[in-house]
Amino acid sequence: MSSRADAVNRVVLTLLGLLLLAAGGLGLALSLGAFGAWRATYPVLPQRVSTFPDGRPWFWWAVAGVLLLIAVLALLWLFSQLRTHRTSRWDRTTNAREGFTTLHASALTDAVEDEAVSITGVTGVSAHVRDRHGQHVFLRVELADSADIPEVRARLESDVVAHLREGVGDPGLPVTIELRPSGARTPRRTLA
Structure with missing residues (x-):
C-alpha cells in the first residue's frame, strides 16, 4: 500500500474515531445527568422525530439510498486497500527508434x-x-x-x-x- 493511501487512511479513521468517541461521550454524559437530571430521563428521540417516517414512504427509500451510498464508498475504500503498484x-x-x-x-x-x-x-x-x-x-x-x-x-x-x-x-x-x-x-x- 502506498504512503499516500496510508496517510488518507490515518486521517479518515482518526476523524471517524473522534466523531464516534464524541457521540458516545455525549450520550454517556446525558445519561449520567451532566446536563441536568431531566435530560437523563428524556427519550433519545423526541416524539416528533420518532413518528416522522409514519405516512412518508419516501423516507425509507432515502435511508436505503444513503446506506447504499455508504456501502459503495466502503467498497471503493476496500478496493483501494487491495491495489498495489506491482507491475508484471x-x-x-x-531508444524507441532501435526497438522496444x-x-x-x-x-x-x-x-x-x-x-x-x-x-x-x-x-x-x-x-x-x-x-x-x-x-x-x-x-x-x-x-x-x-x-x-x-x-x-x-x-x-x-x-x-x-x-x-x-x-x-x-x-x-x-x-x-x-x-x-x-x-x-x-x-x-x-x-x-
Whole structure:
C-alpha cells in the first residue's frame, strides 16, 4: 500500500474515531445527568422525530439510498486497500527508434529469489517490482535463527543487488531489502 493511501487512511479513521468517541461521550454524559437530571430521563428521540417516517414512504427509500451510498464508498475504500503498484512488465526501452525492450517482472524476480535463497542462512525470499514514480525492487528475505545477519546482508548487497542492477543495466536502481530474522520484522533499508 502506498504512503499516500496510508496517510488518507490515518486521517479518515482518526476523524471517524473522534466523531464516534464524541457521540458516545455525549450520550454517556446525558445519561449520567451532566446536563441536568431531566435530560437523563428524556427519550433519545423526541416524539416528533420518532413518528416522522409514519405516512412518508419516501423516507425509507432515502435511508436505503444513503446506506447504499455508504456501502459503495466502503467498497471503493476496500478496493483501494487491495491495489498495489506491482507491475508484471518492465519497459527497458532506451531508444524507441532501435526497438522496444520489455522485461517480464516475474523473470527478474525469480532470478533474484533463486540467487538470494542460495545464501547460507536464508530460508525464504520474496521479490517484486513496483512501478510508482519509477521502478523499485522490493526483496523480503527470511532468515534462519542461526543466520549471520551481517554476512547475509553483505552478500545480498554485493552479489544479489549488484547482479540485479547489472542485469537491468541500471546501476542506480533502488532496491529495498527487508530482513526477517526468526519471524520478526526489522526496519527496511533502501539502497540508493
